Amino acid sequence: MMRTRPMRWWDIATIMPLETDLFGSTAWSPAQFWGELAQGNRVYVVAEDEAEIVGYAGLLCIPPTADVQTIAVASRAQRRGVGRALLQELLTAARRAECTEVLLEVRADNASAVALYADEGFDMIARRSGYYGPGEDALVMRRRPA
């Protein structure tokens, strides 16, 4: 059975192989995760399936705005609702922190992520041309209210 719980520093070593596999050259380092967990205004969660971490996600909350920092699901566990569960967990955390909107940036060509966000009530509010490099655009998406 899948469940979510807060990410702890001892989870970082476990999620690093997933991070590298999913994000390649743009993967965060362990130090970046440590830095995120050390901040007071972050909410990081992991999804576990039978005690195995299959995904994780993080939120920055500075009311009235929250920002999705990352969301990732292991390749073998994708398309089973884990990403949606993680995103919903972040949205709940945003509301709890009295954020009234949630923003995120996503590569325009990341069809599965864009589909997930649209399905969860995010609208495209801007396109940043070349944000990730030549010809690689970012979409800024917003869900309001959180």
Ligand SMILES: CC(C)(COP(=O)(O)OP(=O)(O)OC[C@H]1O[C@@H](n2cnc3c(N)ncnc32)[C@H](O)[C@@H]1OP(=O)(O)O)[C@@H](O)C(=O)NCCC(=O)NCCS
């Ligand atoms: C984006 C990502 C987090 C989605 O996680 P997931 O667990 O596979 O997504 P879910 O199973 O919860 O899917 C929820 C909905 O999103 C949409 N979706 C997800 N994957 C999709 C795909 N490959 N094609 C089309 N729609 C997709 C669907 O609407 C889906 O609902 P449905 O299965 O009922 O049709 C996952 O693909 C991932 O980790 N990708 C690599 C890392 C990444 O790109 N992260 C986002 C950076 S901004």
